[in-house]
Amino acid sequence: MIVYLSKRLAVLLASVAAAGVAVFAFMAVLPGDPAEVALGVNATPQAVAELRARFGTDRPPVTQFLDWFGGLAQGDFGTSYVTSSPIGPQIADRLGVTAVLVIGGMVIALLVAVPAGTFAAVHHRDPLGAAVSAVSQIGIAVPAFLAGILLVFVFAVKAQALPSGGYVPIADDPAGWLRSLLLPWLSLGLVQGAVLTRYVRSAVLDVMREDYLRTARAKGRGRMGALWRHGLRNASIPVVTVLGLQLATLLVGAVVVERVFVVPGLGDLLLNGVAGRDLLLVQGVVMVLVAAVLLINFVVDVCYAALDPRLRGAR
Numbered sequence: 001m002i003v004y005l006s007k008r009l010a011v012l013l014a015s016v017a018a019a020g021v022a023v024f025a026f027m028a029v030l031p032g033d034p035a036e037v038a039l040g041v042n043a044t045p046q047a048v049a050e051l052r053a054r055f056g057t058d059r060p061p062v063t064q065f066l067d068w069f070g071g072l073a074q075g076d077f078g079t080s081y082v083t084s085s086p087i088g089p090q091i092a093d094r095l096g097v098t099a100v101l102v103i104g105g106m107v108i109a110l111l112v113a114v115p116a117g118t119f120a121a122v123h124h125r126d127p128l129g130a131a132v133s134a135v136s137q138i139g140i141a142v143p144a145f146l147a148g149i150l151l152v153f154v155f156a157v158k159a160q161a162l163p164s165g166g167y168v169p170i171a172d173d174p175a176g177w178l179r180s181l182l183l184p185w186l187s188l189g190l191v192q193g194a195v196l197t198r199y200v201r202s203a204v205l206d207v208m209r210e211d212y213l214r215t216a217r218a219k220g221r222g223r224m225g226a227l228w229r230h231g232l233r234n235a236s237i238p239v240v241t242v243l244g245l246q247l248a249t250l251l252v253g254a255v256v257v258e259r260v261f262v263v264p265g266l267g268d269l270l271l272n273g274v275a276g277r278d279l280l281l282v283q284g285v286v287m288v289l290v291a292a293v294l295l296i297n298f299v300v301d302v303c304y305a306a307l308d309p310r311l312r313g314a315r
Contacts, residue, residue: 139195148187166262207235
């Protein structure tokens, strides 16, 4: 187990380093000079040169990368080219909002997918099971932002039960915080829940055809009892893989949903940085998102080892 986790941790660190090189290289080849953007079109060459020296963009690319990546290891993301304020605190503030949004969306997705997918698998020959599968198929085709707009129309415009947008910090008003996040959570969770339902159904169907489940039923256990005792753990292994991918998808979907519901998360910060040509801010946010995806993959590997004893005993 320790050898397995050590190898996965080494892969994680190497992947983060490679991702840092890729993100820096991609941002470096984008057109536009941060100093010229910050000073405007009427800036003199001398002023542009002085600002480049202050930003550090006049140094060799390798030196810039080593300084930037070394600062990331210490939590220093640099200083914004536009606002001249530290980038790290901005990302830290927005990261908490995005994390709550993504975790809440995934919890709703699991609350929808696990019972619905299991029901659809157990009753796959019944009309109700087919109806659940059909509804999930329709849900897969609905983008998260469109689901958000529909939810706003139903619950904010028609029912006037929930706010249509905005964000209330939990420290100011816990009830207002919950109300402001319900619709974003639902718009992310329902769409991802529809996707996960299909995978849960497929995984449970595969397990139900296994010999050990037939043996458990032959010993007197009911269908649901045998599935609960012997089947769900084995069915969860492929679902965990998809769950990791869906968490990454939720991070991407949160960028759009935050705009729809005016939630000040990482997605909103990223789009503001792109609009303002604040390349160093964009670079930091993209690196955080990439590192989050890689960390999710590492956690999925750890879950494999927890669910499958064969990995724990593998040399």
